[in-house]
Amino acid sequence: MNTIDNILSRNSTPRLVEPIPSKDELEVVYQCALRAPDHAWLRPWRFIEVSGKGLDKLSNAFENTASALGDNLPERLLKYKSLPYRAPLIIVIVSDIKEHSKVPPIEQKLSAAAATQNMLLALHDLGFGAIWRTGKVSFNEVISKELELPKSNEVIGYLYIGTPDGRQKKIPELKSEEFVTVWE
């Protein structure tokens, strides 16, 4: 697929089933992530690849996080516990913030976000579906601790990945002039 067609046809897919990308395909996905723009080449990202029994571990981490954050009614905990099973593969996106006089943490997080978009596009190109999710299990120290991350790391989201199950949503048609100001 050419790049522009890939970008314009990418469509987040919430219902995801097997098969998942092979090891070789995932290597391509990670290489695309690693080509994200990155001020001072700090490589301010880490990825945790979760599938199989790993999903059970993530499920426990989600439940514990919700509980520690006070969202602990039994039905809510069950909900959090079930979240990782919405896809056969999840890549946890971690912002790995480095000390740098010219590159503040926000730039490093933007870089990790660009890496995430690169992965979405690579997955789409390879014929897989994905959706970027966050929620209560992102951006806090409780989930970082659950995932045994160092203090400099922050979970900034999750890519749920698999093969799309069911119909794709219609991609909205947006008018660029509503978002673009031209100075000439």
Ligand SMILES: Cc1cc2nc3c(=O)[nH]c(=O)nc-3n(C[C@H](O)[C@H](O)[C@H](O)COP(=O)(O)O)c2cc1C
């Ligand atoms: C940083 C970020 C966090 C998001 N978190 C969620 C989320 O927790 N749950 C969700 O359903 N969609 C979330 N989304 C939106 C979906 O990833 C997706 O963009 C949306 O469903 C629209 O689909 P599209 O990307 O195909 O236009 C998030 C998107 C971004 C960029």
